[in-house]
Amino acid sequence: MSVNKMVIDGVYETSKMRVEIHDDIVIKTFKKARNSTQRYTREKKALHLLLGQKGFPQIIEYDDALQSIVMSRLKGERPETLSELQAGQLRALVHVLNETGVARHAMPIRDFIVDKDGNLGMVDFERVTFRAFRYSPIWNLALKVNQYNLLKLINVYQPQALSAPESEHFYKLLRMRNSLTKLKPLRNSLRNFWSYGKVVSMKKTLS
Numbered sequence: 001m002s003v004n005k006m007v008i009d010g011v012y013e014t015s016k017m018r019v020e021i022h023d024d025i026v027i028k029t030f031k032k033a034r035n036s037t038q039r040y041t042r043e044k045k046a047l048h049l050l051l052g053q054k055g056f057p058q059i060i061e062y063d064d065a066l067q068s069i070v071m072s073r074l075k076g077e078r079p080e081t082l083s084e085l086q087a088g089q090l091r092a093l094v095h096v097l098n099e100t101g102v103a104r105h106a107m108p109i110r111d112f113i114v115d116k117d118g119n120l121g122m123v124d125f126e127r128v129t130f131r132a133f134r135y136s137p138i139w140n141l142a143l144k145v146n147q148y149n150l151l152k153l154i155n156v157y158q159p160q161a162l163s164a165p166e167s168e169h170f171y172k173l174l175r176m177r178n179s180l181t182k183l184k185p186l187r188n189s190l191r192n193f194w195s196y197g198k199v200v201s202m203k204k205t206l207s
Helices: 037-048 086-100 135-155 162-183 182-207
Strands: 011-013 017-021 025-030 059-063 070-074 100-105 113-114 121-123 126-131
Touching: 025 037, 037 070, 037 126, 086 100, 086 121, 086 135, 100 135, 126 135, 135 162, 162 182
Parallel strands: none
Antiparallel strands: 011 017, 017 025, 025 070, 059 070, 100 126, 113 121
16 A cells, blocks of 8 residues: 655645644544554543643644544654754653653654754654553553653664663663563464454354
8 A cells, every 4th residue: 555655735644644734733633444543542632631731732622523633733843863952852851741641652753843943842642651540550661661762762863861870771671672572473473362262262152
C-alpha cells in the first residue's frame, strides 16, 4: 500500500490518519483501522491532561464519531538535531508529561517542533500509557521506558549533557531492553499458540 509521507498543501495523510495543518490549528483524524479507536482515545485523553501546559498542543474540540481532534498548532519546524539548550527543554517537557500522568512509548525526534526562537515543543500522543495510580506496576514500567527514550535521545544528539550516573543508567536500561527484545519471538510464539488453542477449543465447543 502506498503511503504518502509528505505534507502536500497542508495535508499529511497515511493509511491510518489524515492531518490537516492550518495557520493556527491542526485537525487530526484517525481513519477506521486496527486500533484506531484506541489511538484516538489515548491522544484525546493525553491532550486533555496537558491542557494549559506550555510546549504541547492545546485541544480545542473533538468528534468521537469521526475520531477527529482539533488542536492548536505549534509553530515551527521539525528538528534534525537538538542543541544542548533543547536537551534541557526536552527534560522539562518530559517532566511535565510524567507529572500529568502520561508516559510515552517512544520519543522519535520527528515528534518535536522547534519554533523560530529555538523553543522545543512535543506532539503526537497516540502511543502512551496513563497513570492509574502512583504505585501502579504498569505505570512504573512505563516510566522506565519513558526514561530510556529520553536518555537515548539526549545520548544521540547531546551525549555530553548526560551526567555519569545518567549515562550508566541509560546503558543499564539499554542492556535490559536488548534482553527483552531477544525474548520477543518466544512471546509471540506463545501468543500465537494460545490464540490457536482458543480457536480449537471454540470449534470443539461448537461441534
